[in-house]
Amino acid sequence: MKTRDKILLSSLELFNERGERNITTNHIAAYLAISPGNLYYHFRNKSDIIYEIFLEYEKLVDYYLQIPTDRPLTVDDMAFYLESVFDGLWSYRFFHRELEFLLDSDQRLRRDYRAFTNRCLAAINQIFDGLAEGGVIQPQPEELRSAMSLNVWLVITNWMAFLKTAHGSELSNNLSLVQLKQGIYQVLTLEIPYLTPAYLEPVMALREKYRPELPEARVA
Amino acid sequence: MKTRDKILLSSLELFNERGERNITTNHIAAYLAISPGNLYYHFRNKSDIIYEIFLEYEKLVDYYLQIPTDRPLTVDDMAFYLESVFDGLWSYRFFHRELEFLLDSDQRLRRDYRAFTNRCLAAINQIFDGLAEGGVIQPQPEELRSAMSLNVWLVITNWMAFLKTAHGSELSNNLSLVQLKQGIYQVLTLEIPYLTPAYLEPVMALREKYRPELPEARVA
DNA sequence: GACTACCTAGAGTATATACTCTAATAATAG
DNA sequence: CTATTATTAGAGTATATACTCTAGGTAGTC
Numbered sequence: 045m046k047t048r049d050k051i052l053l054s055s056l057e058l059f060n061e062r063g064e065r066n067i068t069t070n071h072i073a074a075y076l077a078i079s080p081g082n083l084y085y086h087f088r089n090k091s092d093i094i095y096e097i098f099l100e101y102e103k104l105v106d107y108y109l110q111i112p113t114d115r116p117l118t119v120d121d122m123a124f125y126l127e128s129v130f131d132g133l134w135s136y137r138f139f140h141r142e143l144e145f146l147l148d149s150d151q152r153l154r155r156d157y158r159a160f161t162n163r164c165l166a167a168i169n170q171i172f173d174g175l176a177e178g179g180v181i182q183p184q185p186e187e188l189r190s191a192m193s194l195n196v197w198l199v200i201t202n203w204m205a206f207l208k209t210a211h212g213s214e215l216s217n218n219l220s221l222v223q224l225k226q227g228i229y230q231v232l233t234l235e236i237p238y239l240t241p242a243y244l245e246p247v248m249a250l251r252e253k254y255r256p257e258l259p260e261a262r263v264a
Numbered sequence: 265m266k267t268r269d270k271i272l273l274s275s276l277e278l279f280n281e282r283g284e285r286n287i288t289t290n291h292i293a294a295y296l297a298i299s300p301g302n303l304y305y306h307f308r309n310k311s312d313i314i315y316e317i318f319l320e321y322e323k324l325v326d327y328y329l330q331i332p333t334d335r336p337l338t339v340d341d342m343a344f345y346l347e348s349v350f351d352g353l354w355s356y357r358f359f360h361r362e363l364e365f366l367l368d369s370d371q372r373l374r375r376d377y378r379a380f381t382n383r384c385l386a387a388i389n390q391i392f393d394g395l396a397e398g399g400v401i402q403p404q405p406e407e408l409r410s411a412m413s414l415n416v417w418l419v420i421t422n423w424m425a426f427l428k429t430a431h432g433s434e435l436s437n438n439l440s441l442v443q444l445k446q447g448i449y450q451v452l453t454l455e456i457p458y459l460t461p462a463y464l465e466p467v468m469a470l471r472e473k474y475r476p477e478l479p480e481a482r483v484a
Numbered sequence: 485g486a487c488t489a490c491c492t493a494g495a496g497t498a499t500a501t502a503c504t505c506t507a508a509t510a511a512t513a514g
Numbered sequence: 515c516t517a518t519t520a521t522t523a524g525a526g527t528a529t530a531t532a533c534t535c536t537a538g539g540t541a542g543t544c
Contacts, residue, residue: 047521065285065365068501079523084503086521141364144428145285154429161430191453194426195419198450202422206414208364209374210381230418233411237457267491288531299493304533306491 048086050076052100055093059138064094064146091150098153101136102160108132109167117174119246125171126228129200134221140201141208161197168193180247181238192238196231203227229254268306270296272320275313279358284314284366311370318373321356322380328352329387337394339466345391346448349420354441360421361428381417388413400467401458412458416451423447449474 045053054076058067069090073083087093108128111117133140147154169189176183184192207223232251239247265273274296278287289310293303307313328348331337353360367374389409396403404412427443452471459467 063365063368069503070501079525080503081505081524082522088503090502142362144361144425145283147429148283158430161426188453188456191450195415195450195453198422198426199415199418202418202425205364205422206381206418209367210378230411230415233408233415234454236408289533290531299495300533301494301535302492308533310532 047076047078047082051078051083051086051093052096056097056136056138059094059097060136064138064142069093091153094146095150095153097136098139098156101132101139102156104135105129105132105160106163109164111167111170111174113170113174115174116178117171117180118178119180119243119250121178122171122175122180123250126231127225130225130227131221133200133204134224137204137219137224140204165190165193165197168196179240180243181235182240184238192234196234199230199234200227203230223256226254226256229256267296267298267302271298271303271306271313272316276317276356276358279314279317280356284358284362289313311373314366315370315373317356318359318376321352321359322376324355325349325352325380326383329384331387331390331394333390333394335394336398337391337400338398339400339463339470342391342395342400343470346451347445350445350447351441353420353424354444357424357439357444360424385410385413385417388416399460400463401455402460404458412454416454419450419454420447423450443476446474446476449476 051072055067055072058072058075069083070080072093073080076083087096105128109125111125139146143157147157172181172184172189172193175181204219204224204227207219211223229251232247232254235247236244236251271292275287275292278292278295289303290300292313293300296303307316325348329345331345359366363377367377392401392404392409392413395401424439424444424447427439431443449471452467452474455467456464456471
């Protein structure tokens with residue numbers, strides 16, 4: 045593998061594992077057993093590395109969120125979109141963690157991420173549209189559907205932070221893909237009241253698959 | 265005012281304004297025109313300052329989220345809780361911004377914040393309970409209500425990050441309390457399907473007060 | 485006035501961080 | 515083989531950061 049790609053891969057791994065804030069360019073170089081000079085030969089600075097990683101993330105999610113408009117959507121479609129989005133979130137999980145700082149430090153990233161968010165929101169809207177066409181959910185006025193889509197996005201992008209901060213034992217802050225996908229349970233919770241009677245049962249069954257095994261204490 | 269209190273106040277102000285990551289203890293001292301030694305006389309380190317600020321935040325929110333259990337809750341109660349929570353979020357807005365790093369760096373904070381989250385979730389649950397008693401929302405099974413409460417929490421705590429990252433112009437990332445309170449619109453969106461017919465109209469009217477004036481583009 | 489507890493200044497330091505520079509080595513093209 | 519280009523090592527640096535240390539001031543009390 046090319047050194048440049050190794051740098052991107054290892055950076056992503058280290059960022060995910062230990063947080064972007066805790067990983068310096070010197071750490072990355074040491075991890076790869078290359079010199080700092082070598083790293084800076086391939087990337088002008090740390091921001092550039094992060095930006096390139098974002099471009100990969102963006103490409104992955106955009107790929108999965110191509111919503112067919114020529115046919116209605118099924119519950120299976122919805123399940124696929126949810127699985128895919130959470131897989132993407134998992135692979136690039138460092139990103140949402142320090143998002144605000146990253147966007148403050150890089151104008152390109154700021155601009156691209158905003159466009160990315162809008163595409164995601166549009167895709168969620170389209171999914172709801174397709175599900176309504178497929179008779180899975182009841183059609184809703186545009187305004188309500190948009191606000192619901194935004195709530196779905198907020199739940200998806202905040203679920204991981206919730207897990208890391210509120211969940212888990214006092215010592216371990218480790219996170220598993222299984223836990224992360226319990227976010228699907230939360231997203232499906234949002235949809236329940238809008239399901240058509242015919243699809244209530246299958247969607248509830250799908251939801252059940254993601255139910256947390258040991259729900260955290262929610263009562264004081 | 266005592267120097268110690270001035271440090272806390274200025275730190276909060278600087279953290280909110282420019283992000284905890286961008287503010288060093290030397291910045292704080294310089295801002296107050298005191299010496300670093302003086303600052304370190306009052307606080308052992310930066311984490312201690314942040315922890316003290318958290319304690320204030322915690323106290324404020326706990327104060328507002330004392331839910332009466334001896335009477336049903338009204339729409340006005342709900343509006344008050346929402347306003348209060350978003351006011352708190354605004355006053356200590358730096359906190360949720362770099363939450364994960366802060367909790368990773370301070371065990372006390374990690375422990376206390378987790379307990380705080382659980383208290384908040386319990387309060388949201390109680391509010392839903394009280395609203396059901398008051399006939400505002402339809403009573404729901406415990407499981408669904410808990411999952412809904414969690415979604416409310418996720419929307420509330422992620423709304424600000426959404427504004428900062430996805431909203432606003434490319435250059436300005438400034439945030440206003442008015443914008444922040446548009447999060448109430450999103451929270452009320454979650455409640456719509458659970459409202460009793462009698463309360464649909466008044467809650468929709470309340471929601472309308474927080475509708476964003478210039479909604480961002482949500483369609484590609 | 486002198487004792488004491490509290491408070492403050494400000495220079496200083498060890499370490500980390502992002503990044504640079506030069507020289508050398510590999511790869512490739514003609 | 516040679517010239518050129520791409521890649522790498524590794525020492526080095528300017529700046530920042532969190533924090534320390536010493537000496538001295540201030541306020542209250544007897």
